[in-house]
Structures are given as C-alpha cells and as structure tokens.
Amino acid sequence: MKVVIAGFGTVGQGIAEVIGMRQELFSKSFGQQVKIVGAFDSSTIVKNARGLDPVELVRRKASTGTVGTRKVDGGVKELIEEYDFDTLIETTPTNILDAEPGYTHIMAALGSGKNVITSNKGPLALRFRELSKAAARNKVQLRYEASVGGAMPVINLSRELLRGEEIFSLRGILNGTCNFILNRMKDEGLPFEQALREAQEMGIAERDPSYDIDGVDSACKLAILANAIFGKDVTYNDVIRTGIRNITEDAIALAGEQNKVIRLIGEINKDRLEVSPRMVPNGHPLAIGGTLNIVQLLTDLAGEVTVVGRGAGRMETASAILSDLLAILSEDRAKGR
Amino acid sequence: MKVNVDLRLKDIPGQLVGALEPISANDGNIRGVVHHHDDRVGGRIAVNVTFEVRSEHALNKILEVWRKREVDVAKIDSFFETFPIQYLIVGSIPTKELESITKALESMENVAFIEVRYTGSANSSSRAALVTGKASKKETIASLDQFFKQRSEKHDYILIRGLD
Numbered sequence: 009m010k011v012v013i014a015g016f017g018t019v020g021q022g023i024a025e026v027i028g029m030r031q032e033l034f035s036k037s038f039g040q041q042v043k044i045v046g047a048f049d050s051s052t053i054v055k056n057a058r059g060l061d062p063v064e065l066v067r068r069k070a071s072t073g074t075v076g077t078r079k080v081d082g083g084v085k086e087l088i089e090e091y092d093f094d095t096l097i098e099t100t101p102t103n104i105l106d107a108e109p110g111y112t113h114i115m116a117a118l119g120s121g122k123n124v125i126t127s128n129k130g131p132l133a134l135r136f137r138e139l140s141k142a143a144a145r146n147k148v149q150l151r152y153e154a155s156v157g158g159a160m161p162v163i164n165l166s167r168e169l170l171r172g173e174e175i176f177s178l179r180g181i182l183n184g185t186c187n188f189i190l191n192r193m194k195d196e197g198l199p200f201e202q203a204l205r206e207a208q209e210m211g212i213a214e215r216d217p218s219y220d221i222d223g224v225d226s227a228c229k230l231a232i233l234a235n236a237i238f239g240k241d242v243t244y245n246d247v248i249r250t251g252i253r254n255i256t257e258d259a260i261a262l263a264g265e266q267n268k269v270i271r272l273i274g275e276i277n278k279d280r281l282e283v284s285p286r287m288v289p290n291g292h293p294l295a296i297g298g299t300l301n302i303v304q305l306l307t308d309l310a311g312e313v314t315v316v317g318r319g320a321g322r323m324e325t326a327s328a329i330l331s332d333l334l335a336i337l338s339e340d341r342a343k344g345r
Numbered sequence: 346m347k348v349n350v351d352l353r354l355k356d357i358p359g360q361l362v363g364a365l366e367p368i369s370a371n372d373g374n375i376r377g378v379v380h381h382h383d384d385r386v387g388g389r390i391a392v393n394v395t396f397e398v399r400s401e402h403a404l405n406k407i408l409e410v411w412r413k414r415e416v417d418v419a420k421i422d423s424f425f426e427t428f429p430i431q432y433l434i435v436g437s438i439p440t441k442e443l444e445s446i447t448k449a450l451e452s453m454e455n456v457a458f459i460e461v462r463y464t465g466s467a468n469s470s471s472r473a474a475l476v477t478g479k480a481s482k483k484e485t486i487a488s489l490d491q492f493f494k495q496r497s498e499k500h501d502y503i504l505i506r507g508l509d
C-alpha cells in the first residue's frame with residue numbers, strides 16, 4: 009500500500025515512525041509493505057514513488073523545520089488527485105471555522121478514489137455527512153479513530169465490535185487538559201488561573217488555551233461521535249457547550265462536601281448533545297483524574313461499556329491511525345484487492 | 346412504592362407460595378426473594394422479600410392477608426423511589442435570587458425536599474450555590490433541568506448539573 013502524509017507535525021511524524029516500525033507486521037499479516045510515497049507540510053513537499061525513509065523524513069523535519077526540499081506551490085490538491093497512491097493520512101491542524109485545509113485534502117483524495125485516514129477534527133465536526141457520502145460514492149474508506157480520544161478506541165469499538173448493539177447513550181471526558189486543570193483545582197485547592205498556568209508550564213495546555221477550556225475541542229469530538237456512532241447529522245455548532253473557565257474553588261469545594269468532583273462531560277442521548285461541567289460522584293468511572301480520556305456507552309445487550317485511554321500524544325495518536333490503516337488493509341484483503 | 350419485608354414462615358410446604366401470592370394478587374411486582382435457611386426463629390424460616398406496589402392501600406391489603414395466613418412480618422421498610430436533585434450554580438448570584446429559587450422549588454409538585462448551601466458574599470461575582478434534594482418523579486427532574494437552564498441563561502451564571 010502506498011500512502012501520502014498531509015501535515016508533518018506531531019501526529020504526521022508519529023505515524024511516519026510507526027509505519028517504519030511495523031513493516032514486519034504488514035508483511036506477515038498482509039504480504040505487503042506500507043510505503044510512504046509522499047509527505048508535505050505547510051511549505052514543502054517530498055515525493056518518491058519507490059518509498060521514502062520515515063526516519064530520514066523525521067530527521068530532516070527536526071533539523072530543517074521542513075519535511076521536503078521542494079516548495080509546495082498551491083498544488084497540493086492536484087498532487088492528491090493525480091499522484092499514484094492508495095491512502096491519504098491527513099494530519100493538518102484542526103480548523104473549526106471552515107475545516108480547511110483538511111476538507112480540501114480529504115475531498116480531493118476521496119474524489120479520486122483514495123482511502124483517507126485522518127486525525128483532523130475540523131472537517132469531521134463541520135462536514136461529516138458530505139465526507140462520508142463522498143467516501144461511499146467513490147467506494148473508498150474514510151476512517152478517523154484518531155480524531156476522538158487519541159489512543160482510546162471508541163469509534164472502531166462502537167462501529168465494529170459493538171455493531172450488533174443498540175447504543176442508547178454516551179457520556180465521557182474528551183479533553184485531558186480540562187480534566188487535569190479540574191483535578192489540580194480539587195487536589196491542591198488551586199484557583200483556576202493557577203491550575204491553568206501549571207498545565208501550560210507542563211505543556212499540557214496550549215499558550216492560547218481557549219480551544220480546550222471553552223469546551224471547543226470536546227464539542228468537536230462529541231459532534232464526531234454523534235455522527236459516527238449515533239448516525240446523527242450534526243456539526244460542532246449543534247453542540248450545546250459550556251467550558252470550565254468560570255469554575256471557582258468554591259464550586260469545587262461545595263461539590264467536594266457532597267463527595268463529588270466537577271468534570272467536563274460530553275453527553276449524547278436522544279434529547280441531548282452537550283458539553284458541560286457536571287458533578288460526578290467520587291468513585292464513579294467518570295471521576296477519573298489526570299489527563300486520560302474516558303467514554304461510557306450504554307448499550308441494550310452489553311449494558312455499560314467503558315473505554316479509557318490516552319487522549320493525545322505523538323505515539324498514542326499514531327496508534328489510532330495505525331489501527332485504521334490495518335482495518336483498510338484487512339478490508340482490501342477481504343475484497344481480494 | 347418499593348417495600349422490603351422480613352417474613353417468618355412456618356417450616357411446612359406451601360408457606361412461601363402462600364406468602365408471595367397476595368403480592369401478585371394486588372398487582373405487586375416481586376423484585377427479590379432471599380431465604381435465610383440458617384436463620385430459624387422459633388421454628389420459623391426467615392425470608393426477605395423486596396417488591397413494588399402501586400399504593401399504600403395495596404400494601405395494606407397484602408399485610409392483611411399475611412395476618413390472616415399467620416405470616417409473621419418481623420420488619421418492614423417501605424420507601425418511595427426518589428430521584429436526586431443536584432445543581433451547582435456559579436456566578437454573580439444575589440441572595441434574593443437564591444431565595445427566589447428556593448421558593449420556586451418548594452412550590453413545585455413532587456419535590457420532596459431541597460437544601461441550598463452557598464459560599465461567597467452576596468456581591469461577589471463568583472458565588473457558588475449548591476441545591477440538593479429529592480424528587481418523587483423522574484419528570485420533575487426534567488422540569489428542574491429546564492428551570493435551572495432558563496434561570497442560568499437569564500441571569501448569566503454557570504450551571505453544573507449532577508450526573509444522573
């Protein structure tokens with residue numbers, strides 16, 4: 009299988025390395041290699057039909073700041089449409105205003121009969137149906153396990169292993185940064201600003217933290233889950249959203265007196281699509297601390313199913329992309345391609 | 346209404362059936378039966394039964410049959426199913442607003458009781474108030490959700506619901 013990696017930041021580099029590390033698995037299980045035949049970042053591109061060396065790509069990006077030597081001159085769409093490869097791995101930044109550049113990359117690939125694996129939430133949280141229809145129309149796969157919860161395998165679990173279940177509802181913690189902040193406020197009695205600063209110093213929160221603390225990231229993920237698991241047709245803008253910016257020490261203390269903690273919870277059920285701070289009893293799975301992500305599904309036969317995992321990180325996210333890559337290889341084999 | 350009883354049955358065949366029959370006869374729903382074979386008091390076997398009945402009236406009829414059939418009731422606990430009320434609000438909340446919330450909730454049907462606790466001074470912009478209590482109907486919780494949602498939107502404070 010030939011792949012092209014769009015975006016070569018944390019996740020793009022992670023998946024390049026993992027593809028390098030798993031060649032033996034690809035050969036043993038599928039009798040083929042997975043070759044990276046192209047990669048591009050915001051300014052450069054590199055191509056080689058015979059395959060590029062992942063270690064060399066990562067090394068060059070680290071030392072020069074660019075993945076390629078040639079400039080990308082607006083021709084990415086044509087490249088995707090015309091270049092000979094099977095699967096696009098799309099890892100450019102999430103843009104929640106217009107879904108670009110991810111949307112154009114993904115549509116171009118699907119439209120020219122290439123599978124797409126993406127970790128980019130923007131296109132999925134804003135234009136999910138269009139993308140899935142394009143995939144179906146072109147008889148290719150669009151997979152996005154990495155877009156929600158990093159290494160926590162909730163989408164493939166729900167759509168594949170729990171295929172026979174009726175899933176009534178979902179609740180979960182979808183943002184590790186908020187969870188870390190709320191937990192530090194509780195454990196150390198810190199005010200919000202201080203817990204946030206600590207998270208920024210530790211590299212857990214971004215310099216501009218609004219995407220996390222205002223619940224935008226969680227709402228994007230919730231919209232993706234609602235579309236992917238519950239068959240809804242919603243966007244990020246349909247999610248009712250309250251962040252954690254205004255949670256005070258007093259509020260945390262009052263909840264604590266009742267043996268409860270405050271967590272930013274995403275919830276999907278027949279009448280709700282909402283991200284908001286909630287009081288969770290101590291000892292409840294959703295009272296989890298640290299930066300982990302967790303999702304609880306309520307199903308008709310299996311009852312409650314809970315998944316926990318690392319929501320972000322270079323290798324964690326690459327692991328989710330790898331699972332999608334393997335699913336595509338399996339499907340291709342089943343179809344005798 | 347959910348009821349839990351400790352019965353003492355004579356150790357002869359047919360006693361258990363005789364004790365459970367009036368529950369079903371009065372449209373009750375048996376949820377659990379636990380035999381305590383080792384727990385014999387005065388030659389009687391202890392059995393613990395949990396069931397649901399529609400009303401106090403139905404429960405009284407069941408108790409009457411048991412009396413007639415000489416089924417000893419050693420202990421009875423009955424309780425209505427309740428649903429927790431749990432809301433935390435944060436923001437600039439004047440004491441007057443808290444009083445008004447309390448009043449509104451107290452006058453709501455099916456709210457069994459409520460308690461309001463709060464911190465911070467009245468003119469602080471980050472006062473936190475916790476409203477807890479119990480409701481006897483699930484629908485009441487849905488109305489309360491709505492009540493608090495509207496209220497918090499109108500007065501611009503943060504609403505933190507409990508996890509049901």
Ligand SMILES: NC(=O)c1ccc[n+]([C@@H]2O[C@H](COP(=O)([O-])OP(=O)(O)OC[C@H]3O[C@@H](n4cnc5c(N)ncnc54)[C@H](OP(=O)(O)O)[C@@H]3O)[C@@H](O)[C@H]2O)c1
Nearest residue numbers: 015016017018019049050099100101102109127128320321
């Ligand atoms: N990091 C995680 O743990 C994680 C977890 C789950 C999902 N995600 C999602 O995965 C995606 C990638 O995340 P990341 O952490 O790898 O981000 P990142 O480190 O910022 O990398 C983004 C990459 O995209 C490139 N890029 C930006 N604009 C581009 C354009 N117009 N055309 C081509 N490439 C472009 C950037 O190029 P330059 O290098 O030239 O700037 C960079 O290489 C995001 O959508 C993110 O939300 C991330």
